[in-house]
Amino acid sequence: MILISWTCFVATESYFEGTQLLSDVKFDQGFNVIPACHSNPTECSAGPRYRLFNPFSTAQNKSPSWEIVQWDSRSNLSSDGTFISDAKSKGIQWATEDKSFILFQDGRVQLAVNAYHEYNCHYKVPDAPWVHLLIQQTIGREGGSVPLSEVTELRWDLDVHLLYMDQHVQSGYNSNLHAAIFPLYMTIQNLVYGDPDYGKYFWLGIGLYDDRVSMTDLYVNGDAGTGSLIYSPAFSNVASKSVGSGSMVYVSGDMMPFVRLGLQAAVERGFLRSNNLSKYYVGGMNVGWEITGLNIGTIELASVSLKQYTAQNPRSYEFNRDGNTEGWTPVSDVEQLTNGPQNGQWMLRPNGSDPQLLSPLLMLDTMVVKKLIIRIATGELSEEYLQVFWSTNNMANSFTESASFSIQIKPDDNWQEYTLDLSSNINWYGIVRRLRIDPVRTGNGNSKAKSGQLPNEKLLLFDYIFQPELDQCIKWNDLILKYENDRSKRFTELLVPTINTIRLGIIKTKNNIDLEWLIKSMIIIHQPVLFVGNTGSSKTATILSYIRNFDSQYTNLILNFSFRTKLMDIILFRKPTIFSDYRTILQNDEPKIYEDLQDYHAIKSIFDEIILEYKDKYEYIDIVFFNDALGHLTRIYRVLRLDRGYLLLIGTDESGKTITY
Known part of the structure; x- marks a missing residue:
């Protein structure tokens, strides 16, 4: 339904998108590789490097901003790559017996480590260094980082996919010592020249994967290798499912609270002296494998992004992740038609007189941010005005008419883009902390997908029909029409409108649209139609209703075949369901009431009495009432009691057909 962007006044109008802190997010310039070594990380980084080129890139050649780190490995990635491909894209692989690194043309990377081979099939000793394969x-x-006191959001976005994991657990395994982890870190670093802590930092991490747990918990501890603090919030803050599930996991979250x-x-633990955010910047980042066990694992990363947003360069809201409302909340008279945004659209419907959407906490510098752009489709029955409110404090209910802006909108099913010049209101000043959008006062919310578009209110295309005359789904x-019971009709002529009867086209729909496309299509091409469904699913009623409206030049021949004994009957009806009204059959003055007669023993005495009376009035008859015979008699009686009821008894000679009837 809605997309929200900001613009400012410069030589030409520009859109705010935040600042991407990662250079070369598609790895066009390839990688500088730090050779494998067993010294400390600082000494390893100071050594000579070699380059892995991206053979798919068409960008102008520059120095790589990405590095590959392979600390404490036994081998170096070969600079001679091998071309490969998967179902999505071509790629190039650099590999040794210990590890592999794959870069795909579409920007994905795969990091694989064989620690079983790295450690020569034995667990490393407790204090020995461990194997790394990282990119950083x-x-x-x-790189564009500003003092974190100016940052409103610091957001990670990436896709993580565990493709393979073999823990290779063997004698000597200790979960406190042996593991495979795949963390994502950034450094929060003091970069104020002359400050006593200049250059010092702490690690702000996300535990993307740990083979010992489903999702990592909060971790706060010192890092012996660098002498810095590691602060890693629980993975549940940035993802809804475990990377260990083996499916693609979308990781997204604002890291500023952390x-x-x-x-x-x-500061409390003595690693840094000052908690003044104006001294700190994002110093760098790394992500990849750290393995102390004998694990063999592969993880794929895609769409890696680290964006910084400020009051002067705020975030736009595109709702392009399924289910992610990006902090916006329906607070009044709004019904979500789907579980959050789907396929880049957030479908909402007013269900009251004052629908409202509330923004997350914002920081918008009104000296820079001048306009709001909203893309919206409102439906044909909507009112013609959209209103935006703003507040310079963070209270959710502190909006006034004087700090608002209204714009006329076009009430139709097509997507429209509206630009609101908020700076034309004298109350658009200071730092705006909240927005509220009242999309429409009333409306049906029925924005229909046109030709060339896919509807997204329902999960399946099967839930829609495209109507060419209306050019919409x-x-x-x-x-479905509202059902009204016609008491003048026989029971067999009644048909309740359902989705299936509408699809099959055997009744008219709203607006008298004739949708007999399925049955008609089969009849036109002279193909038979077979309806399959459970008992009571209107197969017979559907066919009979269609035939009644058939061309009078044809004569209808209706043959009714019924095979009533199914596996479900055998399993579910081991205890017999004997439902009939013959308990009082010999008492003419008693009403006939259908009831559950419980078991065969209860009804055998009834039939014994019937046989005795029959012998007295007519002739001698000899019949043995075994259970199947009682069941057959019950069904025969029930069918013959029905209006237009009839049945055909089939069986071998001497099987009791005549005497049963």
Whole structure:
């Protein structure tokens, strides 16, 4: 339904998108590789490097911003790559017996480590260094980082997919010592020249994967290798499912709350001196394998992004992740038609007189942010005005008419883009902390997908029909007429409108739209139609209703075949269901009431009495009432009691057909 962007006044109008802190997010310039070594990380990084080129890139050649780290490995990635491909894209692989690194043309990377081979099939001793395979880059001021006191959001976005994991557990395994982890870190670093803590930092991490747990918990501890604090919030803060599930996991979250918590912990524990955010920047990042066990594992990363947003360069809201409302909340008279946004659209319907959407906490510098762009489709029955409110405090209910802006909108099913010049209101000043959007006062919310578009209110295309005369997709549900019982009709002529009867086209729909496309299509091409369904699913009623409206030049021949004994009958009806009204059959003055007669023993006495009376009035008859015979008699009696009831008894000679009837 809605997309929200901001613009400012410069030489030409530009959109705010935040600042991407990662250089070369598609790895066009390839990688500088730090050779494998067993020294400390600082000494390893100071050694000579070699480059892995991206053979798929068409960008102008520059120095790589990405590095590959392979600390404490026994081998170096070969600079001679091998071309490969998977179902999505071509790629190039650099590999040794110990590890593999794959870069795909579409920007995905795969990191694989064979620690079983690295450690020569034996667990490493407790104090020995462990194997790493990481990618990293330096950010800092040169990379666009600003003092974190100015940052409103610091957001990770990436896709993580565990493709393979073999723990290779053997004798000597200790879960406290042996593991495979795949963390994502950034450094929060003091970059104020002359400050006593200049250059010092703490690690702000996310435990993407740990083979010992489903999802990592909060971890706060010192890092012996660098002498810095590690602060890693629980993985559930940034993802809804475990990477260990083996499916693609979307990781997304604002890290600024954890910047503050981590900095506070670093100061309290003596790792840093000041918790003044204006001194700290994002210094750099790394992500990849750290393995102390004998694990063999592969993880794929895609769409890796680290964006910083400020009051002067705020975030736009595109709702392009399924289920993610990006902090916006329906607070009044709004019904979500789906579980959050789907396929880049957030479908909402007013269910009252004052629908409202509330923004998350914002920081918008009104000296820079001048306009709001909203893309919306409102439906044909909507009112013609959209209103935006703003507040310079963070209270959710502190909006006034004087700090608002209204715009006329076009009430139709097509997507429209509206630009609101908020700066034309004298009350658009200061730092705006909240927005409220009242999309429409009333409306049906029925924005229909046109030709060339896919509907997204329902999960399946099968839930829709495309109507060429209206050039739009209609939900089958919307075509069902309200059922009104006609007491003048026989029971067999009644047909309740359902989605299936509408699809099959045997009754008219709303607006008298004739949808006999399925049955008609089969009849036109002279193909038979077979309806399959459970008992009571209107197979017979559907066919009979269609035949009644058939061309009078044809003569209808209706043959009724019924095979009533199914596996379900055998399993579910081991205890017999004997439902009939013959308990009082010999008492003419008693009403006939259908009831459950419980078991065969209860009804055998009834039939014994019937046989005795028959012998007295007519002739001698000899019949043995075994259970199957009682069941057959009950069914025969029930069918013959029905209006137009009839049945055909089939069986071998001497099977009791005549005497049963």
